[in-house]
Each structure stands twice: as C-alpha cells, then as structure tokens.
Amino acid sequence: xxxxxxxxxxxILLLALSSTALAQDSELGLxxxxxxxxxxxxxxxxxxxxxxxxxxxxxxEVGPRLAGTEAEARAxxxxxxxLDELGFENVRIEPFTIQGWERGSESAELxxxxxxxLSFTTLGGSVATPEAGIEADIVLFPSLADLEAAAPxxxxxxxxxxxxxxxxxxDGSSYGFHxxxxxxxxxxAASKGAVAILIRSIGTDSHRMxxxxxxxxxxxxxxxxxxxLSNPDADQLERIxxxxxxxxxxxxxxxxxxxxxxxxxxxxDIRGTESPDEVVIIGGHLDSxxxxxxxxxxxAGIGIATAAAKLILDSGKRPKRSIRLILWGAEEVGLxxxxxxxxRHKKDLEKQIxxxxxxxxxxxxxxxxxxxxxxxxxxxDKMAELxxxIGVAxxxxxxxxxxxxxxxxxxxxxxxxxxxxDGNDYFDLHHTADDTLDKINPHDLDQNVxxxxxxxWLAADTDLRFKAP
Amino acid sequence: xxxxxxxxxxxILLLALSSTALAQDSELGLxxxxxxxxxxxxxxxxxxxxxxxxxxxxxxEVGPRLAGTEAEARAxxxxxxxLDELGFENVRIEPFTIQGWERGSESAELxxxxxxxLSFTTLGGSVATPEAGIEADIVLFPSLADLEAAAPxxxxxxxxxxxxxxxxxxDGSSYGFHxxxxxxxxxxAASKGAVAILIRSIGTDSHRMxxxxxxxxxxxxxxxxxxxLSNPDADQLERIxxxxxxxxxxxxxxxxxxxxxxxxxxxxDIRGTESPDEVVIIGGHLDSxxxxxxxxxxxAGIGIATAAAKLILDSGKRPKRSIRLILWGAEEVGLxxxxxxxxRHKKDLEKQIxxxxxxxxxxxxxxxxxxxxxxxxxxxDKMAELxxxIGVAxxxxxxxxxxxxxxxxxxxxxxxxxxxxDGNDYFDLHHTADDTLDKINPHDLDQNVxxxxxxxWLAADTDLRFKAP
Numbered sequence: 001x002x003x004x005x006x007x008x009x010x011x012i013l014l015l016a017l018s019s020t021a022l023a024q025d026s027e028l029g030l031x032x033x034x035x036x037x038x039x040x041x042x043x044x045x046x047x048x049x050x051x052x053x054x055x056x057x058x059x060x061e062v063g064p065r066l067a068g069t070e071a072e073a074r075a076x077x078x079x080x081x082x083l084d085e086l087g088f089e090n091v092r093i094e095p096f097t098i099q100g101w102e103r104g105s106e107s108a109e110l111x112x113x114x115x116x117x118l119s120f121t122t123l124g125g126s127v128a129t130p131e132a133g134i135e136a137d138i139v140l141f142p143s144l145a146d147l148e149a150a151a152p153x154x155x156x157x158x159x160x161x162x163x164x165x166x167x168x169x170x171d172g173s174s175y176g177f178h179x180x181x182x183x184x185x186x187x188x189a190a191s192k193g194a195v196a197i198l199i200r201s202i203g204t205d206s207h208r209m210x211x212x213x214x215x216x217x218x219x220x221x222x223x224x225x226x227x228x229l230s231n232p233d234a235d236q237l238e239r240i241x242x243x244x245x246x247x248x249x250x251x252x253x254x255x256x257x258x259x260x261x262x263x264x265x266x267x268x269d270i271r272g273t274e275s276p277d278e279v280v281i282i283g284g285h286l287d288s289x290x291x292x293x294x295x296x297x298x299x300a301g302i303g304i305a306t307a308a309a310k311l312i313l314d315s316g317k318r319p320k321r322s323i324r325l326i327l328w329g330a331e332e333v334g335l336x337x338x339x340x341x342x343x344r345h346k347k348d349l350e351k352q353i354x355x356x357x358x359x360x361x362x363x364x365x366x367x368x369x370x371x372x373x374x375x376x377x378x379x380x381d382k383m384a385e386l387x388x389x390i391g392v393a394x395x396x397x398x399x400x401x402x403x404x405x406x407x408x409x410x411x412x413x414x415x416x417x418x419x420x421x422d423g424n425d426y427f428d429l430h431h432t433a434d435d436t437l438d439k440i441n442p443h444d445l446d447q448n449v450x451x452x453x454x455x456x457w458l459a460a461d462t463d464l465r466f467k468a469p
Numbered sequence: 470x471x472x473x474x475x476x477x478x479x480x481i482l483l484l485a486l487s488s489t490a491l492a493q494d495s496e497l498g499l500x501x502x503x504x505x506x507x508x509x510x511x512x513x514x515x516x517x518x519x520x521x522x523x524x525x526x527x528x529x530e531v532g533p534r535l536a537g538t539e540a541e542a543r544a545x546x547x548x549x550x551x552l553d554e555l556g557f558e559n560v561r562i563e564p565f566t567i568q569g570w571e572r573g574s575e576s577a578e579l580x581x582x583x584x585x586x587l588s589f590t591t592l593g594g595s596v597a598t599p600e601a602g603i604e605a606d607i608v609l610f611p612s613l614a615d616l617e618a619a620a621p622x623x624x625x626x627x628x629x630x631x632x633x634x635x636x637x638x639x640d641g642s643s644y645g646f647h648x649x650x651x652x653x654x655x656x657x658a659a660s661k662g663a664v665a666i667l668i669r670s671i672g673t674d675s676h677r678m679x680x681x682x683x684x685x686x687x688x689x690x691x692x693x694x695x696x697x698l699s700n701p702d703a704d705q706l707e708r709i710x711x712x713x714x715x716x717x718x719x720x721x722x723x724x725x726x727x728x729x730x731x732x733x734x735x736x737x738d739i740r741g742t743e744s745p746d747e748v749v750i751i752g753g754h755l756d757s758x759x760x761x762x763x764x765x766x767x768x769a770g771i772g773i774a775t776a777a778a779k780l781i782l783d784s785g786k787r788p789k790r791s792i793r794l795i796l797w798g799a800e801e802v803g804l805x806x807x808x809x810x811x812x813r814h815k816k817d818l819e820k821q822i823x824x825x826x827x828x829x830x831x832x833x834x835x836x837x838x839x840x841x842x843x844x845x846x847x848x849x850d851k852m853a854e855l856x857x858x859i860g861v862a863x864x865x866x867x868x869x870x871x872x873x874x875x876x877x878x879x880x881x882x883x884x885x886x887x888x889x890x891d892g893n894d895y896f897d898l899h900h901t902a903d904d905t906l907d908k909i910n911p912h913d914l915d916q917n918v919x920x921x922x923x924x925x926w927l928a929a930d931t932d933l934r935f936k937a938p
Contacts, residue, residue: 056708060583060705060708060709060712061582061583062583063579063583063584063585063705064585064586071584071585110532113530114529114530114531114532115532115540116532116533116540116762117533119902206907206908207676207678207903208678208761208901208902208903208905209676209677231907232903232905232906232907235905235906235907236529236532236762236905236906239525239529239906240529243529292677293585293705432677433588433677434676434677434701436677436701436704436705437701437704437705437708438675438700438701438704439675
C-alpha cells in the first residue's frame with residue numbers, strides 16, 4: 001500500500017509540474033517541453049562536457065595561431081576536421097583578408113645606471129626599430145594622463161615609459177581604461193617627440209611575462225615602436241626612478257608587416273525546424289596571440305561554444321530557429337572576423353536574431369547581462385532562473401554587448417546577451433606566453449557549456465522577437 | 470596604594486625571572502643576560518628588520534649576477550659599500566678564480582607533427598650546439614631511470630627528452646632526487662648515443678618559465694648540449710607523445726666558456742670580546758643565476774644574514790666569540806665560494822666553531838636541525854625554545870648540514886645548524902627569470918632575521934664547544 005500511495009503522489013506531482021511546464025513553454029513562445037529540455041542540457045553539461053578535450057586538441061595540435069599566418073590556417077583546417085568529426089553538417093569557411101603582422105627578434109636592456117636585461121615584448125602592429133636598435137634615456141610617466149599632459153617636443157629623442165598598473169576586477173572592466181595605453185600610447189608619445197614607447201604590461205600578474213596585444217597609430221603622427229615590459233620589470237624601473245637616476249635603455253624589435261594575408265570564419269549551423277533562416281549565434285575565436293598556445297584566449301571559448309552546440313546536436317531535438325556556431329578568425333587584430341561577417345551578412349541583418357560569444361577565459365559564468373525587447377525579457381528571465389542553480393546571477397537587462405566578435409552586429413542593432421565569466425585572474429595570463437592548457441579547470445568549462453546550451457536552445461526554440469519593434 | 474602594590478609584585482617577579490635567567494645563562498656557558506639579549510634581538514627583528522631593504526638594494530642596483538661575470542663583481546662592490554655604510558669594520562674580499570660560463574642565444578621549436586616554438590633555457594655549464602643548431606627526433610623518457618635503462622646506441626642521432634616532474638615538499642628534499650637529472654642527465658643520454666638532452670624543468674610551477682641550474686659532464690663521455698623546457702612545454706610534448714606521434718625538434722644554444730674569471734667571498738666580522746679568533750659563521754650567497762634578479766636565490770639570504778649581523782652590531786653588546794658574516798661568491802656553479810674558503814682557512818679549521826647559511830628562499834623558518842656535541846645540545850635546545858614562539862619547531866639533532874656554502878666546512882668536521890625555511894613554493898621560482906623582488910614578503914624575512922640573530926648571538930656568546938671531542 002505504502003508503495004502504491006507513493007507512486008500516486010509522484011504521478012500527481014509530475015502531472016502538475018508537467019502542466020505548469022507546458023504553460024510556461026507556450027507563454028514563452030517555446031515548443032512543448034522546451035524548458036525541460038534546456039534543464040536537461042544544463043544538467044548533462046554539468047556532469048561533464050567535451051569542452052576541455054576540444055581545447056586540449058586545439059592547443060596541442062595547432063598551438064599558437066596568430067591571425068593571418070600559416071598557423072591560423074592550420075587552426076581553420078583543424079576546426080573543419082573537428083566539426084566534421086563531431087557530426088556537424090555543411091561546415092564552411094567564410095574567408096577574408098587582412099594586413100598581416102608578425103613578431104620578429106626582440107631585445108632590450110637597461111644600460112645605466114644598473115645594467116640588466118629587460119623582459120618585454122613588442123605590441124601587435126608596432127613598427128620595427130632601426131636595424132641597429134634605439135639607445136635613449138627613459139622619461140617615466142606614472143599614468144597615460146601624465147603622458148598626455150607632457151608638452152609637445154618635451155620627449156624629443158627620449159623613450160617614454162608609462163607605468164600605470166591595471167587592477168583586478170571580476171568583470172574585467174578595468175581593461176577598457178588601462179588598455180587605452182596599449183592601443184593609443186604610441187601616437188600620444190610620438191606627438192611629444194618620443195622615439196619609442198614602453199608600457200607596463202596591461203596585465204594583473206607579477207611574473208616575468210610581458211603581455212602583448214594590438215595597438216594602432218594615428219595616421220597623422222609619426223609611427224614609433226611600442227612594447228610592453230613585464231610587471232616585475234616595470235616595478236624595477238620604478239624603483240630605479242625613485243632613486244632619482246636617469247635610465248638609459250637599448251631596445252631593438254624587428255616585427256614585419258607581411259601584406260595581404262588570408263584568414264576566415266569557420267561556420268556551421270544546427271538547422272532550425274520552423275525558421276531555419278533565423279540564426280542564434282554562439283562562438284569563440286580561433287586565432288590567438290603568438291606567444292602562448294591560446295588556451296584561455298580563446299581556446300576555452302572554442303571549446304565551450306562547440307561543446308554546447310554538440311550537446312544540442314546530440315540531444316535528439318531541433319529548435320525552431322537555427323543555431324549558428326562561428327569560430328571567428330582574426331579577432332585579436334581588430335575584431336576583423338566580426339566586421340567581415342557583418343559585411344557579408346548585412347543584407348540578412350534581421351535574421352541575426354541574437355548572439356553571444358565566449359571570449360573571457362576559462363572561469364565560471366557568474367552573471368547574465370542582456371539587451372532585448374520587452375517581449376523577450378521573460379525568456380531571458382527564464383534563462384536566468386535556469387542558470388541560478390549553477391552560480392549565475394541576473395545582471396543588467398540594459399547592457400548591450402555579446403562579446404568582441406559580435407560587436408559589429410550589436411552596433412548594427414542585433415539584440416545581445418552576455419554570459420559574464422569571472423575575470424579576476426583572466427588578465428594574469430591574457431596575451432602572454434603563459435596562456436597554456438594547464439591553466440584551465442575542465443569543470444569550470446562544463447559550467448560555461450551548460451550556460452551556453454541553455455541560452456542557445458531557448459533563444460533558438462522561441463517565436464519571441466528579441467529585437468524591440 | 471594600589472599602584473605601589475602593583476609595582477612591588479612586578480619587581481619581585483622581575484627579580485625571580487632575572488635570577489632564573491642568570492642561572493640559565495651560566496649553565497649554558499653564556500655571559501650574564503645573554504638569553505634575555507637573544508630574546509630582545511628576536512623581538513626587535515620581528516618588529517621589522519632591514520632585510521627587505523637590503524634585498525631591494527641588491528636586486529635593483531645590481532640585478533642578475535652570474536658567478537665570474539662583471540655583474541658579480543658589481544655585486545661584490547655593492548656588498549663592500551653596503552657593509553661599510555651599515556657600520557661594519559674591516560670589510561674584505563677573499564678573491565678566487567673560476568672557469569666562467571655564459572648563456573648565449575637560445576632557440577628551440579617543434580618542427581613536427583605540430584610546429585610551435587618551445588620555451589626553454591640552456592643548463593649552466595652546457596656546451597653549445599653546432600652553430601647551425603641540431604635538428605633531430607625526440608625520444609621521450611618518463612624518468613631518469615628509464616633513460617638509464619635504454620640500451621647503448623639506442624639514442625644515436627636522437628634528442629633525449631626526460632619528463633619526470635618534481636613534486637613540492639616543505640623541506641625541499643625532492644630536489645636531490647629530481648635534480649640528478651639536471652646535473653647528470655647529459656652524460657647518461659650521451660652514453661646511449663644522444664646528440665642532445667632536453668629535460669622537464671626541475672621546478673614545481675606551471676608557468677612558461679624554464680629553470681636553469683648547473684650540470685656536469687662525465688669526462689669520459691662526449692659532451693652534448695643540455696637544456697630545460699618549462700613545465701607547460703614538457704606537458705605539451707607529453708600530450709603529443711601520447712598521440713603516438715614522432716616529434717622533431719630544431720634546437721640551437723650558443724653558450725660560451727669564458728676562461729679563468731675572478732670571483733670572491735665578501736667577509737666581515739663582529740669581533741668577539743674573549744675569543745675573537747673563534748668564529749660563528751652566518752651568510753648567504755651573492756651570486757645568482759643570470760635569468761632573474763636573484764631575489765629569493767639568494768638576495769633573501771644576503772638580506773637575512775646581513776640584517777641579523779647588523780642587529781647584533783647595533784645591540785650595544787658584543788659576544789665572546791666573533792660572528793663572521795660571509796656573502797659567498799660562485800655558489801650556483803658548484804659551491805665554489807665554500808671550497809675556496811675551506812682551502813684558505815683549513816689551517817684554522819678548529820676556529821670555525823659552527824655556522825649556518827640562508828639559501829632556501831624567503832619563506833619562514835619552520836624547523837631547526839643541528840648536529841653538535843652533547844655538551845652544546847642544551848644551548849641548541851635553548852635556541853629552539855626561543856624560536857618556538859615565532860613558529861620554529863625543533864627538528865633533528867643528528868642532521869649535519871648548514872646550507873650549501875658551508876658543506877665543504879661541514880664535511881671537514883665543522884658542527885652545523887640549519888634553520889629550515891618553508892620550501893613549498895621555493896621551486897616555483899628557483900633559477901628562473903621570475904626570481905624577482907615582488908615574490909618576497911618582508912615580514913617573512915623579519916622572522917628569518919630573528920632566528921638568525923638568536924642563533925648567531927647565542928652560539929658566539931657561549932664557552933661551550935659545539936664540536937664533539
């Protein structure tokens with residue numbers, strides 16, 4: 001008797017839950033059982049996904065893969081083969097070209113007052129020094145604002161050194177402020193007469209690991225070489241400066257501009273059942289900087305997005321809209337994959353329903369931000385509800401942004417959602433030689449896969465419009 | 470009234486303590502008030518010592534200081550000036566010569582199956598490759614024992630790669646076992662026909678920071694180049710090996726042997742009042758590897774020992790025996806400062822009463838080990854009692870060893886004491902470019918200074934003989 005009663009209660013509960021669930025589904029424009037399916041995807045991912053094995057494969061079998069190089073081409077070949085092997089159909093490359101740049105030899109040493117070598121690296125896009133290098137005194141600026149305040153001509157014949165130190169933040173928001181030094185510092189220093197600029201790495205570690213990253217020149221101003229010292233080396237120069245000593249440096253970098261170079265986005269769709277032309281985009285970027293093997297930037301994103309797509313592919317259900325997995329090319333050198341995609345698909349802009357990219361390392365997702373229509377907000381709230389048990393808190397519902405490569409689409413009006421990862425440690429490794437597989441915790445990747453699968457499934461399986469009318 | 474009573478009680482307590490203390494002092498062969506003086510030294514050090522400022526000065530104003538180079542000579546000049554400035558008298562250098570070696574250019578890349586650069590460094594004392602480098606297939610051995618088991622001739626034309634991974638231990642004891650690969654691996658590999666050897670770094674971190682360190686050749690066996698990969702690079706080769714792939718490497722190192730080179734020990738005494746010829750030795754080593762600025766290896770030891778001596782110098786009391794501070798030269802290349810000192814002072818061997826060296830990083834002291842006469846054991850027990858409140862536990866009383874540079878003296882019969890530092894993290898940084906000042910916690914140095922001051926004071930202020938009859 002006891003057993004029979006138990007079963008009956010269970011049955012009643014299941015029926016009750018089930019009818020609630022169905023009501024939920026239809027109110028959110030979803031097919032029947034869609035929310036339960038999203039939960040199942042989440043729980044399956046949390047029990048272990050293939051994200052880590054994908055990152056392992058990419059970082060081992062390709063390694064560093066700078067945009068526009070033969071190594072990035074091998075990464076595209078790897079991606080096509082991997083997606084084929086995983087059972088995706090119609091994997092394709094959308095090629096485009098970029099102006100290539102490659103790091104060359106690099107050496108720098110303090111000549112006076114205390115001779116010693118310096119650990120540093122050339123910034124991406126920097127011009128070379130003369131072949132014999134540059135030998136000059138350093139003028140130290142505590143911040144970019146101090147450099148900007150220097151009088152024109154005051155740095156003639158000098159090397160500017162800007163030492164402002166980036167702080168850790170969970171959301172990585174200090175990168176914007178501090179990163180401006182890397183992106184724009186060279187032309188600002190050149191406008192004051194400097195012959196080169198050295199910056200403290202845009203990074204939060206304390207290792208002899210200089211951080212590279214892209215920079216640009218103001219076309220109106222003379223181009224001077226630009227490089228980043230590791231944080232301990234920047235500390236060292238600050239200590240010497242504090243002694244009132246003039247520092248003299250010998251500095252030689254020989255990067256080359258390699259001209260028009262092939263790159264591309266690797267794309268595959270899980271075809272929708274009702275509106276296959278409408279696509280929900282997930283992805284990560286395939287290129288990396290040349291110093292490390294691009295594990296956290298962005299092998300992790302490739303692994304997370306691919307594993308989420310694979311989970312849905314294998315789930316036996318297809319959503320109404322298509323889910324598009326994009327493994328972006330040439331992100332590091334100016335989001336060029338994102339711009340190329342927009343250019344190619346701008347006639348279908350309205351079909352790019354919503355998207356998100358994983359490109360902030362391998363830490364857990366802690367926050368969901370979005371910017372969607374009022375109509376679709378309840379569905380985003382439902383996503384947040386499903387993700388709360390795995391540690392994701394609802395964030396802003398007025399936050400455009402879906403990851404770097406989707407910036408061009410978002411600026412063009414595409415609704416967006418972002419699964420923010422914990423970035424406290426991200427800038428310890430970002431753009432350094434130390435960005436390698438050993439830094440990734442597979443279980444943290446699984447949590448990301450769960451979040452991506454929930455987002456991609458629900459966004460693709462609804463009839464709701466994410467775009468405000 | 471109340472106040473008067475309080476004072477009386479205090480006075481009685483002080484008198485009682487004082488008479489106990491005096492009894493203690495005389496039983497231990499110490500001058501009156503000696504134990505209290507040791508406590509005061511300890512407590513003063515714990516409130517802040519100058520150890521950190523000394524390391525800061527050495528690592529900033531000299532930086533890397535490889536034995537036998539002009540940089541090590543600058544370190545000796547720095548040391549003499551610093552000790553003069555601190556008020557020590559009769560600072561002197563005992564010079565000697567060594568066979569110099571300097572690192573040259575280094576490059577290595579995996580050519581197949583997955584082309585990528587490797588992060589590695591030449592081992593100290595290695596011969597160069599031919600100018601054009603070496604290109605060869607790798608044979609991977611999980612351990613040195615596996616390499617030793619390989620058949621003669623089985624590695625002809627190959628590069629041996631030995632991947633055994635060092636584990637962290639508090640006492641650093643795994644260095645002996647794992648370090649043998651670095652010290653002796655080249656000749657073992659050469660005896661099997663290998664053209665070069667690559668090893669996994671003897672280090673416990675997971676950064677792209679290869680660990681250098683000294684190696685030696687068996688004079689009977691052909692000399693082949695030897696280098697260490699960073700741990701993440703070694704992991705990478707293991708992953709590729711696990712795929713069953715043959716790895717081909719291009720490898721080029723150009724170190725040079727610089728012939729007879731000057732080095733030396735910097736020495737100063739705090740002269741004893743009763744037996745000034747008898748010396749208690751404390752110190753650290755002045756040379757460092759060339760990659761980092763030698764903060765933990767061994768700027769920390771220089772700072773700790775010098776600050777302890779300075780504390781005693783400024784304490785207004787002089788011990789019976791002399792305290793000798795030795796800033797050793799050429800430790801990294803074979804304890805050559807220690808051997809030179811023994812050679813020079815072997816006629817005074819009986820006057821070298823006891824000694825200890827700080828050369829295990831900047832972590833706190835956690836254990837006191839010693840090997841002294843039965844007569845002196847109660848004094849060592851007293852040292853342990855005084856150090857217990859600052860976190861030092863008594864260890865073995867049958868443990869010869871006083872630090873690397875005192876090994877020759879200890880082997881020749883000098884009693885020894887060792888203040889073991891926590892070494893769990895030491896081999897994360899040891900012999901890498903990452904051995905820089907930012908890794909040091911000043912308060913941990915102060916605790917070391919306290920321990921060194923207690924040891925040096927009590928050992929020098931006693932009449933007890935440390936050497937067993």
